[in-house]
Amino acid sequence: MTISEPQKRISEQALTVWKIAASLHSLVVWVLAGGLIAITILFDFPKWIIAAAIAVAAVYSYLFIFLLPTLRWKRWRYEVREQEIELQYGVFIIKRTLIPMIRVQHVDTQQGPLLRKYSLSTVTVSTAATVHEIPALDMEEAENLRISISRLARVADEDV
Amino acid sequence: MSDPKRLHPIAAVVNALRQLKEMIIPFLIFVVFGSRGTDWDLFYFFGSIGVVVLVLVYGVLSWYRFTYRIEQGELRIEYGLIVRKKRFIPFDRIQSLDLSEGILQRLFGLVKVKVETAGSGGMGLQDGEAVLTAITKQDAQEIHDYLVSIKKSGQILQGEEEPESSDDLLYKMSVSELLMLATTSGGVGVVISAVFAFVFQFEEFIPYEQIFDGVEHFVQNGVVFISVVVFLGFLLAWMIALFGTMLKYANFTVRKVDNDLVITRGLLEKRQFTIPLNRIQAVRISENLIRQPLGYASAYVESAGGSALDQESSKVLILPIVKKRKIPGLLEPHLTEYHFRVNISPAPKRAYSRYLLKSWLFTLPIIIGAIWLLRPWGFGALLLLPVSALWSYFNYKDAGWSLDQGMLTFRYRNIVKNTVYMRKNKVQSFSVKESFFQRKKKLATIEAIVKSGHGGAGGKVIDLEKKHVDTMYHWYSHETVE
Numbered sequence: 001m002t003i004s005e006p007q008k009r010i011s012e013q014a015l016t017v018w019k020i021a022a023s024l025h026s027l028v029v030w031v032l033a034g035g036l037i038a039i040t041i042l043f044d045f046p047k048w049i050i051a052a053a054i055a056v057a058a059v060y061s062y063l064f065i066f067l068l069p070t071l072r073w074k075r076w077r078y079e080v081r082e083q084e085i086e087l088q089y090g091v092f093i094i095k096r097t098l099i100p101m102i103r104v105q106h107v108d109t110q111q112g113p114l115l116r117k118y119s120l121s122t123v124t125v126s127t128a129a130t131v132h133e134i135p136a137l138d139m140e141e142a143e144n145l146r147i148s149i150s151r152l153a154r155v156a157d158e159d160v
Numbered sequence: 161m162s163d164p165k166r167l168h169p170i171a172a173v174v175n176a177l178r179q180l181k182e183m184i185i186p187f188l189i190f191v192v193f194g195s196r197g198t199d200w201d202l203f204y205f206f207g208s209i210g211v212v213v214l215v216l217v218y219g220v221l222s223w224y225r226f227t228y229r230i231e232q233g234e235l236r237i238e239y240g241l242i243v244r245k246k247r248f249i250p251f252d253r254i255q256s257l258d259l260s261e262g263i264l265q266r267l268f269g270l271v272k273v274k275v276e277t278a279g280s281g282g283m284g285l286q287d288g289e290a291v292l293t294a295i296t297k298q299d300a301q302e303i304h305d306y307l308v309s310i311k312k313s314g315q316i317l318q319g320e321e322e323p324e325s326s327d328d329l330l331y332k333m334s335v336s337e338l339l340m341l342a343t344t345s346g347g348v349g350v351v352i353s354a355v356f357a358f359v360f361q362f363e364e365f366i367p368y369e370q371i372f373d374g375v376e377h378f379v380q381n382g383v384v385f386i387s388v389v390v391f392l393g394f395l396l397a398w399m400i401a402l403f404g405t406m407l408k409y410a411n412f413t414v415r416k417v418d419n420d421l422v423i424t425r426g427l428l429e430k431r432q433f434t435i436p437l438n439r440i441q442a443v444r445i446s447e448n449l450i451r452q453p454l455g456y457a458s459a460y461v462e463s464a465g466g467s468a469l470d471q472e473s474s475k476v477l478i479l480p481i482v483k484k485r486k487i488p489g490l491l492e493p494h495l496t497e498y499h500f501r502v503n504i505s506p507a508p509k510r511a512y513s514r515y516l517l518k519s520w521l522f523t524l525p526i527i528i529g530a531i532w533l534l535r536p537w538g539f540g541a542l543l544l545l546p547v548s549a550l551w552s553y554f555n556y557k558d559a560g561w562s563l564d565q566g567m568l569t570f571r572y573r574n575i576v577k578n579t580v581y582m583r584k585n586k587v588q589s590f591s592v593k594e595s596f597f598q599r600k601k602k603l604a605t606i607e608a609i610v611k612s613g614h615g616g617a618g619g620k621v622i623d624l625e626k627k628h629v630d631t632m633y634h635w636y637s638h639e640t641v642e
Contacts, residue, residue, distance in 0.1 A: 084637060093594065129609050130609050
């Protein structure tokens with residue numbers, strides 16, 4: 001009865017990109033922690049604040065740079081079939097989404113500087129009511145995907 | 161086809177008044193904060209008058225510039241004071257004409273016509289939309305007739321026979337239903353908070369403290385007094401809300417004209433909405449906390465574009481309040497794609513503990529906080545435990561689904577109990593969510609989204625049997641052969 005799970009994974013480079021992005025924003029956390037430590041030393045606040053700040057920043061970095069991107073990447077699957085697109089993603093809560101081809105209004109690819117460096121792009125699929133994103137595909141694959149989706153998508157006007 | 165026409169001059173007044181209404185808050189701030197210093201009183205006085213005059217002049221000039229005409233199957237509007245703009249709307253792109261009559265329009269026997277196209281939703285002036293603020297009823301009728309003739313000729317070209325125009329009364333609200341609607345509407349809460357905000361606004365001017373000092377000796381042994389005052393306040397708020405709802409929904413009528421639902425309502429300001437049947441995306445039946453025990457419910461349709469109620473989403477109220485058991489009889493003959501007598505399968509028993517846990521996750525911090533901070537009385541917060549248990553029981557009991565003849569039904573409760581009826585071909589996307597804990601219990605959350613106005617709306621049911629969820633997922637999949 002159950003439909004087989006989607007099989008295709010997103011690019012392995014995605015993991016690298018996510019890790020770089022996460023490093024950038026955990027840098028902010030480290031700066032904040034550094035500021036807190038400086039204040040603690042200046043005003044002679046209790047010493048445990050220093051330890052706590054370092055611990056929080058370290059745990060944050062570990063979670064967002066190493067653990068979560070890996071889990072997220074492992075979970076991300078997609079599949080484009082004749083009649084529908086299926087996505088499966090999520091770290092703790094796994095979400096599976098079906099988008100019928102006849103509901104697809106348009107497909108976009110986009111890439112930021114980081115994605116461009118690794119020649120990846122993100123594909124977004126829009127229906128009349130929702131927008132779905134497949135992150136970090138190889139550029140060529142994303143392009144093919146966009147073309148094949150727009151070829152398969154036939155919007156049935158009367159249903160919208 | 162027709163010469164350029166101007167709107168009725170009253171349109172200038174209506175527009176100027178609307179401008180002034182939008183300015184009232186900055187204006188009040190200006191006056192309240194400005195008039196403290198005495199030297200500048202005159203400046204502020206003339207400044208205010210100047211602004212009003214400017215707005216009026218602007219209103220008249222833009223009225224003068226605004227013309228519309230029907231030409232080559234298009235509604236052509238030219239407007240704009242400084243930048244001249246033209247908007248041409250082909251009649252076969254027009255989804256509906258909405259008529260409304262404000263108080264000013266009614267005095268002069270005029271109507272406001274709002275032209276809705278597929279591109280426009282419920283968010284004020286959008287691209288592809290046009291508003292004729294005040295034209296005579298006769299002119300409005302002409303535009304309407306023209307629209308009908310264009311639509312009909314289009315259908316004939318497609319080789320269809322000319323359909324006979326029909327006009328069936330679907331529902332007319334009775335006086336007792338209007339009273340029922342007004343007394344149980346949720347608007348009461350809004351008014352109550354507005355009254356409170358209003359009262360505290362004038363703290364500076366009304367010497368509450370003196371008043372309270374004066375009655376203190378009385379109050380100290382008179383909790384009764386305060387209760388009475390509070391009660392009267394609530395009663396007043398409730399009366400205002402009651403009155404407002406009655407004015408807004410008086411004469412509520414739903415008719416089916418050809419392939420449209422036409423809704424008219426209002427006592428002082430008459431409004432008319434049109435929803436083409438083929439734009440209906442889903443039907444929603446809502447039962448709020450007061451109405452449910454009394455067996456009453458309201459019905460909405462989610463509409464894709466077409467006419468929406470003002471700024472609200474494209475959720476259009478079609479039955480404000482009726483006995484729930486009457487709904488199938490009222491709607492089924494007209495919304496033939498939907499049927500409302502479905503067998504709803506509930507969530508499995510083991511889901512209840514998750515519902516309970518989730519509600520306690522919210523209430524426990526509150527209880528702990530209350531006990532911590534307000535020592536003796538804080539323990540009263542423990543009452544929240546059984547209340548939230550009961551609440552989550554209701555949420556659990558109301559969760560359910562049904563699959564029946566190409567129609568998907570979700571039932572769930574947030575605060576209001578909702579039942580959403582959707583056709584497979586209107587559902588834009590379909591998702592299943594499973595958390596780690598849900599997987600262990602073989603439960604899953606299901607969500608379906610339909611188009612509503614510019615965005616999406618739909619339904620979500622939490623913690624249904626995984627097997628059932630798979631059935632629905634399978635049903636929605638276009639890949640598998642049914």
